[in-house]
Amino acid sequence: MINKKLKYLILFVTVSLITTLLAGCGETKLEQADMEDFVLGTFGSMRVFASSTKKGEAAMEKAFERINEVENKMSTSIEGSFIQQINQLAGKEAVEVDDDTLFVIKEALNYEDVTQGTFNIGLGSLIDLWGIGKEWQKVPTPEEITEVLKHIDINELEIDGNNVFLGDKNMMLDLGGIAKGYAVDEAVKTLKENGIESGFVNLGGDIYAIGAKPDDTPWIIGIQNPVIGSKTVMAKIPVVNQSVVSSGDYERYFIEDDVHYHHILDPETGYPTDNQLSSVTVISEKAIDGDVLSTAVFVMGLEKGLLFLEELENIEGVMITKDKQVFATSGIVDKLEIMDNSYQLVR
Ligand code: AMP
Ligand code: MG
Numbered sequence: 583m584i585n586k587k588l589k590y591l592i593l594f595v596t597v598s599l600i601t602t603l604l605a606g607c608g609e610t611k612l613e614q615a616d617m618e619d620f621v622l623g624t625f626g627s628m629r630v631f632a633s634s635t636k637k638g639e640a641a642m643e644k645a646f647e648r649i650n651e652v653e654n655k656m657s658t659s660i661e662g663s664f665i666q667q668i669n670q671l672a673g674k675e676a677v678e679v680d681d682d683t684l685f686v687i688k689e690a691l692n693y694e695d696v697t698q699g700t701f702n703i704g705l706g707s708l709i710d711l712w713g714i715g716k717e718w719q720k721v722p723t724p725e726e727i728t729e730v731l732k733h734i735d736i737n738e739l740e741i742d743g744n745n746v747f748l749g750d751k752n753m754m755l756d757l758g759g760i761a762k763g764y765a766v767d768e769a770v771k772t773l774k775e776n777g778i779e780s781g782f783v784n785l786g787g788d789i790y791a792i793g794a795k796p797d798d799t800p801w802i803i804g805i806q807n808p809v810i811g812s813k814t815v816m817a818k819i820p821v822v823n824q825s826v827v828s829s830g831d832y833e834r835y836f837i838e839d840d841v842h843y844h845h846i847l848d849p850e851t852g853y854p855t856d857n858q859l860s861s862v863t864v865i866s867e868k869a870i871d872g873d874v875l876s877t878a879v880f881v882m883g884l885e886k887g888l889l890f891l892e893e894l895e896n897i898e899g900v901m902i903t904k905d906k907q908v909f910a911t912s913g914i915v916d917k918l919e920i921m922d923n924s925y926q927l928v929r
Pocket of ligand 2: 872877
């Protein structure tokens with residue numbers, strides 16, 4: 583009798599133990615979900631790990647919605663965006679913008695100072711004159727460039743509360759070097775608010791890796807080979823909860839009379855930045871910082887840019903020259919793995 587009772591007890595304990603173990607497994611087993619969309623003029627993709635594919639997809643849908651929201655507020659070409667309104671009312675009236683737009687404009691203003699003017703959202707008229715990537719792209723005359731350079735002074739941008747005013751009627755704002763980074767950060771925030779602890783957001787090469795991979799190893803992010811036309815990866819870096827953002831002369835450009843004109847403009851000359859660099863990658867905690875800094879450091883050039891990055895806290899960078907030399911800041915150089923043998927790590 584006692585024996586039988588004991589047998590039942592053992593059976594009961596075993597069954598409940600197995601049930602508990604199974605339930606435990608169910609909780610930690612994560613499903614992968616992927617989503618793609620064309621946003622902010624580029625190819626966007628996300629991957630998340632969630633308790634179910636459905637939950638993961640719902641989170642990504644919300645994140646893409648948030649990106650669209652940012653684009654509708656900050657694009658120069660979207661009818662009625664805050665930035666378009668500011669540009670249309672330049673020299674006339676202030677525009678009351680929302681907190682998102684105000685935040686990005688203020689960040690940009692601060693960075694204009696930090697980067698000694700190499701990053702300037704007041705370049706709108708110059709960017710429009712070149713039209714790189716647009717139907718009207720062309721090499722402007724030197725006279726046109728001289729004229730437009732008179733209208734890029736960021737001091738003409740006045741902010742009063744949420745009211746933004748451009749004092750110079752010939753000036754325009756362009757958030758093309760910062761809005762994508764902000765959109766990535768906001769997409770990541772949305773995913774995290776929806777329970778995602780592992781995944782990534784990639785907006786045309788502006789990448790953020792959320793957490794680590796489900797197996798607890800870091801995400802491995804590739805750095806694109808900056809040689810024009812090449813779609814390969816030339817190096818990789820492990821990251822956890824960080825963004826990896828690249829700027830390069832291979833991204834958007836046109837060729838006229840065998841000369842390559844790209845989209846990162848030097849505010850001093852009014853021409854596409856012409857130095858020994860072909861790309862700059864910045865690793866940081868926020869994609870907005872990486873977006874701005876990769877563009878700014880590209881304009882600064884190798885020596886100045888490397889010193890500048892080295893002095894910033896929690897920011898690392900990888901710079902690639904046209905002759906395939908690779909320079910990395912001290913915090914990342916040991917983690918960087920070159921995969922393409924035609925590149926040489928100098929430091
Ligand atoms: P990115 O792709 O992040 O390097 O940013 C390039 C985009 O930023 C261009 O397409 C322009 O819209 C804008 N841009 C170009 N040159 C500059 C600059 N020197 N400062 C700020 N924005 C710039
Ligand atoms: Mg940028």
